[in-house]
Amino acid sequence: MVIRIMSTLNVFAYRLSKGKLGGKFLGGAPVLLLTTLGRKSGQRRTAPVLYLADGDRFVVVASKGGFSKHPFWYQNLESNPSVEIEIGGERRKMTARRASDAEKRALWPKLVAMYRDFDDYQARTKRDIPVVILSPL
Template sequence: MSDADAEQISSVRGNWAKEHLQIYLSSGGTRGHIVDISSVGGHAVTTHCLIRCVGRKSGQVHIKPLIYGIVGGEIVIVASKGGADTHPQWYLNIRDSETIDVQIATQAFEATWREPEYEERHQVWSYMTHLFPPYLGYQTSTTRHIPVVMLKAIRPIEVFTADADARESPSAPA
């Protein structure tokens, strides 16, 4: 899928994504964690986390809601960008950082991250495509190898807020 196609899809779903993020943030995570995304090929009960990272070029804090799963005690997210030919910015940003902030419902953590390889990656990818079947179509629509990222919580932090840009993120580079 071209980046232009992905951008067009994003523009249609953009308001939904912004509303979802605002609901998650304004409720402190009591709403927005579980969302019905059956209308786009997902399941009626789909879990979402928030990730917070610092822009590698801008230095600005960015918060993004993403589908997640849990495998072996680690949080799993997928850098699909809807099957676009380029990686999502959040993925490029975390590659420049040792840690990332993640919130699941009403609990937030600083976490380390890694990308599983070989058989582990295959198993984790299979699990994530079960959670969100459209990932399979996303992978076939691009030549890009869609990254799978595993997060391991290392310490609790405060839940994210809508004014997160004003807060210095523990994951921010010094």
């Protein structure tokens, strides 16, 4: 419940300020807004997530702080990989897919360099934390 409230406030501040508020996380990691369609409701759901720019793609991590279950946004994009992202005031339509094991191995050191807690989250949970690649349509 606390995570949901904080996410809602972050989305509001991010949109109002075009990313000036909520556009950076602890340690300066960049944040984008990821909008998915609810797998049950079909309604648009937006979550702030840390990202790594990779050429014209963006890489996000479905860590949920190392909790035992995937975040709702990840479950939503498994059902429908068409997503929208917002960076600053710019919106882009993307398609999402889970990184292959080889891609995750290559990207993980860069992700951890950006946000060190990802390693702690993976150590804390039994689930394999998905790395997601967002590519332009």
